[in-house]
Amino acid sequence: MPNFNRRQFIKSLSTATPVLRGIGAPAALSALAISGCSQVNTPNIIRMAVTGRPQMLDPRKATDALSSRVNRLLYRQLIDFDDSFSPIPDLAEWQQLSPTHYRFSTREQNRFIDGSPLTAEDIAATYLSVLNPEFGSAHRGSLKNIARIKVIDNLTVDFHLNEMDALFVGRLVIGILPKRLIEQNHPFHLEPFGSGACRCLSISEQSIVLERRIDKQQLVFIPVKDATVRVLKILKGEVDIVQNDLSPELVNYCQQQKQVKVKFSRGTNFGYIGFNFEDRLLSQLPMRQAIAHGINRQAVIDAMFKGHARLGEGLLVPEHWSGVQGLDDYEYNPSKAKALLKQVDIPAELIQKDKNNQPFIELSYKTSNDPTRIRLATIYQSQLKPLGIHLKIQSYDWGTFYNDIKKGRFQLYSLAWVGVKSPDIFQYVFASNAIPPKGANRGRYRDEVADALITRAAQSDSIAEQAELYRQLQTRLHEKLAAMPLWYEDQYAVLRKEISGYQLYADGRFDGLLQCQKKVTAQVNL
Amino acid sequence: MIYKFSLVLVILWLLMVVASLFVGESANQVNLDALLHGPSSANLLGTDELGRPLLERVVLGAQTSLFVALSVVIFSAVIGTTIGIFSAYYGGWIDRIVTKIIDVFLAFPGLLLAIALAAVLGPGIENVVFALVVVGWVGYARLARAQTLSLRSREHILAAKALAVPNYRIFYRHLLPLIMAPLGVEATFGIAGAVIAEAGLSFLGLGVQPPDASWGNMIKEGTRYLLVAPHLVLAPGIALMLLVLAVNLLGDQFRDYLDVRGRHQNKA
Numbered sequence: 001m002p003n004f005n006r007r008q009f010i011k012s013l014s015t016a017t018p019v020l021r022g023i024g025a026p027a028a029l030s031a032l033a034i035s036g037c038s039q040v041n042t043p044n045i046i047r048m049a050v051t052g053r054p055q056m057l058d059p060r061k062a063t064d065a066l067s068s069r070v071n072r073l074l075y076r077q078l079i080d081f082d083d084s085f086s087p088i089p090d091l092a093e094w095q096q097l098s099p100t101h102y103r104f105s106t107r108e109q110n111r112f113i114d115g116s117p118l119t120a121e122d123i124a125a126t127y128l129s130v131l132n133p134e135f136g137s138a139h140r141g142s143l144k145n146i147a148r149i150k151v152i153d154n155l156t157v158d159f160h161l162n163e164m165d166a167l168f169v170g171r172l173v174i175g176i177l178p179k180r181l182i183e184q185n186h187p188f189h190l191e192p193f194g195s196g197a198c199r200c201l202s203i204s205e206q207s208i209v210l211e212r213r214i215d216k217q218q219l220v221f222i223p224v225k226d227a228t229v230r231v232l233k234i235l236k237g238e239v240d241i242v243q244n245d246l247s248p249e250l251v252n253y254c255q256q257q258k259q260v261k262v263k264f265s266r267g268t269n270f271g272y273i274g275f276n277f278e279d280r281l282l283s284q285l286p287m288r289q290a291i292a293h294g295i296n297r298q299a300v301i302d303a304m305f306k307g308h309a310r311l312g313e314g315l316l317v318p319e320h321w322s323g324v325q326g327l328d329d330y331e332y333n334p335s336k337a338k339a340l341l342k343q344v345d346i347p348a349e350l351i352q353k354d355k356n357n358q359p360f361i362e363l364s365y366k367t368s369n370d371p372t373r374i375r376l377a378t379i380y381q382s383q384l385k386p387l388g389i390h391l392k393i394q395s396y397d398w399g400t401f402y403n404d405i406k407k408g409r410f411q412l413y414s415l416a417w418v419g420v421k422s423p424d425i426f427q428y429v430f431a432s433n434a435i436p437p438k439g440a441n442r443g444r445y446r447d448e449v450a451d452a453l454i455t456r457a458a459q460s461d462s463i464a465e466q467a468e469l470y471r472q473l474q475t476r477l478h479e480k481l482a483a484m485p486l487w488y489e490d491q492y493a494v495l496r497k498e499i500s501g502y503q504l505y506a507d508g509r510f511d512g513l514l515q516c517q518k519k520v521t522a523q524v525n526l
Numbered sequence: 527m528i529y530k531f532s533l534v535l536v537i538l539w540l541l542m543v544v545a546s547l548f549v550g551e552s553a554n555q556v557n558l559d560a561l562l563h564g565p566s567s568a569n570l571l572g573t574d575e576l577g578r579p580l581l582e583r584v585v586l587g588a589q590t591s592l593f594v595a596l597s598v599v600i601f602s603a604v605i606g607t608t609i610g611i612f613s614a615y616y617g618g619w620i621d622r623i624v625t626k627i628i629d630v631f632l633a634f635p636g637l638l639l640a641i642a643l644a645a646v647l648g649p650g651i652e653n654v655v656f657a658l659v660v661v662g663w664v665g666y667a668r669l670a671r672a673q674t675l676s677l678r679s680r681e682h683i684l685a686a687k688a689l690a691v692p693n694y695r696i697f698y699r700h701l702l703p704l705i706m707a708p709l710g711v712e713a714t715f716g717i718a719g720a721v722i723a724e725a726g727l728s729f730l731g732l733g734v735q736p737p738d739a740s741w742g743n744m745i746k747e748g749t750r751y752l753l754v755a756p757h758l759v760l761a762p763g764i765a766l767m768l769l770v771l772a773v774n775l776l777g778d779q780f781r782d783y784l785d786v787r788g789r790h791q792n793k794a
Contacts (some may be wrong), residue, residue, distance in 0.1 A: 092588075227750070227754055228750065231753060232753075247750060247751075248559075249562060249575075249751055249754045249755070250753065250754065250770055252754070253753050253754045296558075299558050300558070302558075303558035303559070303561055304558075304561070322765070369731065371747065373749055374736065375575055375576060376578055378556060378736065378737060379556050379558070379576065381556075381737075382555065382556035382576075383556075393736070
């Protein structure tokens with residue numbers, strides 16, 4: 001039975017001879033009709049629709065989430081993370097020989113896609129190239145504590161640090177590249193060459209084609225910007241998998257379609273509302289508490305996410321090895337919020353009167369022009385309005401919005417932290433000395449107690465002690481409402497019914513593509 | 527028959543504008559229990575992505591479109607007609623310069639210029655009006671200039687000049703009444719154009735800002751839910767289509783009415 005679809009048919013007509021173009025079209029149409037207009041799935045190709053083209057397939061330079069997820073399929077790294085985000089061996093096991101000395105031994109004979117063995121020399125060359133300032137890797141900052149890297153033998157490599165760092169192992173997540181190609185300045189972003197489970201067959205603006213090394217299964221990533229079009233494509237069978245980046249309504253719609261199934265898994269992406277602590281009103285704890293008690297997060301989760309999110313507590317999920325459970329919830333309580341608002345010292349010039357002569361204060365709320373974010377902002381606006389807090393929603397394109405946030409030009413804003421695994425994020429986000437551009441303390445939060453806990457945790461050489469200190473820190477940040485936690489959105493994937501064995505991960509990685517299978521089905525469209 | 531239908535639609539539009547004065551806060555009230563509900567007895571056109579009643583927002587959108595359409599047409603007509611009459615009446619280098627300016631504006635795609643202006647000025651209904659007036663005056667100026675050129679040598683104008691009637695009075699009493707009819711036809715088409723342009727700019731996020739309602743931004747929001755709630759696009763989309771069609775048909779009828787030759791042919 002011929003494997004023909006509409007696009008291939010038109011393409012074949014356009015490339016046919018002039019005579020065929022003239023007289024062959026009806027014949028071809030007849031042939032297609034005789035064949036029963038059947039459409040056969042191609043079992044050796046699994047197509048995933050993604051929001052855009054992965055920007056950087058060199059793991060040393062990749063910073064965006066999409067590239068990192070594809071790179072995981074192409075390159076293996078020294079370590080990985082378990083369900084509690086503790087580092088576990090991937091390519092290598094490690095020993096801590098001293099507080100500043102780690103030894104990594106590759107566990108097995110790993111090979112690159114050309115069959116050459118992956119050695120300790122390759123590991124050292126990869127990390128040395130990242131540490132080379134001229135190379136310009138964005139990951140150099142997290143690795144600059146490495147004093148030197150020494151190859152012991154073919155399978156063993158030592159990392160020596162300048163200072164003790166109990167979280168060091170968790171930073172070794174760069175995909176390993178072959179030394180000989182690094183020395184040749186091989187363009188890995190155009191021709192990826194790693195030891196991962198897949199090899200790259202082609203890269204173009206329209207698609208990226210990978211092949212699973214174990215069974216030659218092709219995996220194709222197709223950029224489709226619009227969410228509705230992604231859903232239409234999967235319903236039509238043009239793609240097989242869509243993971244995340246759909247509106248909750250579209251996910252709900254997909255659940256009702258018989259051609260596809262939807263899988264959900266708990267996620268770690270932490271949505272929050274940020275406060276500007278240099279603002280006269282928002283620097284007062286009762287003001288922040290009033291906002292926290294005035295927003296009905298559970299109602300938003302139920303109505304918008306159809307329950308596929310869970311209330312956020314801290315930046316790290318409770319199941320994280322340094323996460324904290326049972327923090328006091330900022331429950332929806334408008335009367336408590338009103339009482340808290342009365343405790344706020346509000347300068348007279350900031351109090352305005354509405355048309356009913358009721359006093360209110362206006363706060364600016366900045367967000368990106370993503371429609372879902374604006375929709376959420378409008379919901380907060382309506383929930384806070386009865387309290388006498390009028391949110392003035394200002395939505396900007398991503399560049400303008402992010403620039404304003406970094407420069408502190410806001411009162412309230414909303415963002416999400418994605419893919420956080422290491423607790424040293426707290427130094428980056430909440431330390432007094434991490435105000436942009438030195439870090440990501442965008443709210444200008446300054447707290448001596450928090451700073452002391454961050455410093456003590458960083459200096460501790462015990463993971464257990466660090467976990468305890470980070471829990472104390474998160475409790476403190478929660479009490480002070482350094483940022484208002486919203487929720488952790490679930491991960492989800494929409495799959496064609498022919499796809500089986502696809503697994504979802506909390507951080508949204510695409511590793512499910514390594515196990516999934518596609519079965520052959522013939523659809524007769526008579 | 528179709529013209530009566532058009533007239534009914536335009537009257538309906540005006541009634542919606544009157545009704546919008548009585549629409550209260552409920553049009554902007556978020557209701558999490560009614561997100562994307564379809565049409566029902568409680569909400570005749572259903573609810574939008576924030577649970578707001580779509581009917582009330584369509585009514586508010588009618589108000590926005592009328593405000594923009596009237597503002598743009600009035601300002602464009604006043605500015606364009608004034609420039610056109612002055613240019614043609616005085617002639618010489620003034621006319622040559624004005625003609626070149628008009629040519630430059632006509633050579634540039636109007637809506638594209640409006641988009642660029644609205645993007646520079648920032649979103650907002652006032653800026654939309656300003657941007658559309660900047661590109662809209664040209665049509666009136668060209669028409670007024672052409673009409674004035676054919677009228678300025680007429681006997682009654684020459685007589686007025688000979689009697690030392692001031693120019694402003696000649697414009698107001700002797701020129702303007704004679705060019706009002708074609709300008710009126712231009713204005714009817716201008717209304718339809720302004721309604722479409724406002725919707726287009728709001729669709730691009732450059733027009734009316736949420737939570738204020740405009741048919742353009744309602745369609746824009748609705749496109750995201752086309753699969754799950756098509757009524758979000760259909761309600762404002764059909765309202766927009768019918769209104770523009772009705773205004774254009776009435777404009778056509780007005781033009782036919784003014785065409786003396788056409789009228790005589792029809793009678794014959």
